[in-house]
Each structure stands twice: as structure tokens, then as C-alpha cells.
Amino acid sequence: MALPREYPGQSCAIARALEIVGERWTLxxxxxxxxxxxxxxxxxxxxxxxxxxxxxxxxxxxxxxVLERVAGSRGRDEYVVTDKGLGLWPVLRALGAWGDAHYSPAGPRRVFEHAGCGGDVASGGRCARCGAQVPVAATVLVPGPGYEGPAEGDAISAALAAPHRLLEQLG
Known part of the structure; x- marks a missing residue:
């Protein structure tokens, strides 16, 4: 039996946000x-x-x-993150940092670097090297010390095995 998506009677902003992103797979x-x-x-x-x-x-x-459906190459629909969706990036980063701190004994699977100077980007989005607040599009995803390698036969995992600027299309 599926649980309902809504939290009726709750005026809490977290409850409202969970109505959008709280279902399995969404994040x-x-x-x-x-x-x-x-x-x-x-x-x-x-x-x-x-x-x-x-x-x-x-x-x-x-x-x-949160996402926008656009016409992609080869006539297939594609999904891109909207500005509203980008507002969730700090939440995703904070969840990932928490998971790395508590459940990644070998270190994080992925780390984030500032495309401008190569400095580490902390979960708050600030570059450790230059101090700049780094926008999502200027953040590079890099395999970290806990990365085990790409999943067999998965082109997306293989693409994520190399440094890649966030929001740039994979595949």
C-alpha cells in the first residue's frame, strides 16, 4: 500500500517540500x-x-x-533542471556530505571542485582555495577516494568516472 504524498493539516515548510521531493527515487x-x-x-x-x-x-x-521537458537531439524529450530545481542543490549536497561523513569509510565517492581555480567546494558551496561562492554550473564533479569505478555496462557511470562539470549533459 502506497503512502500518501500529502501532509494535510500541516503548514510546515518542510512538510510542503516533502510533498515534492519526499518520495522514493525523487532525490x-x-x-x-x-x-x-x-x-x-x-x-x-x-x-x-x-x-x-x-x-x-x-x-x-x-x-x-523542478524539471523542464525540452526537445532533445534525435527527437527525444530530455529533462533539464530549472532554477527552482537548482534551489535543491544545497539540500542534495548536504545530504551527500552527511552520508559521506557517516557511511563512507573509504571517503566520498565523489568530490566537487571549483572550475575556476580547482579548489575543493565544501557542501555549503564555498571554494576552499579562493573563497568564492561557487555556482552549480561552475562546479566540477570528480571521482573521490571512495569511488569503486563505473558499473558494468552503464554509460552514465562510465561518464561519471571522469571529471565532469555539473549540469552539462552526460551521454
């Missing part, structure tokens, strides 16, 4: 979209999410203005 879809995944088939293969669930989540995120 991973958003993470991948920021990492540069755009095509339905790439989300499906990389995440292993059931296709019906993925279709529902993407449709919902588009309806909420």
Missing part, C-alpha cells in the same frame, strides 16, 4: 539531473528505477517546475 533523479543525466532511458538504466515509477516522478517534477 536520486534530481541528483542525476544535476550531474547531467537528461534522457529517460539514461535515468532508467543508471538508477534502476522501474520505468512506470520514473515516468510518474518525471511528470510530477515537470508539473511542479
Amino acid at each position: 536520486l533523479i534530481l541528483r542525476d539531473a544535476v550531474f547531467g543525466v537528461r534522457r529517460f532511458s539514461d535515468f532508467s538504466r543508471h538508477l534502476g528505477v522501474p520505468r512506470a515509477v520514473l515516468a510518474e516522478r518525471l511528470e510530477f517534477l515537470v508539473a511542479e517546475g
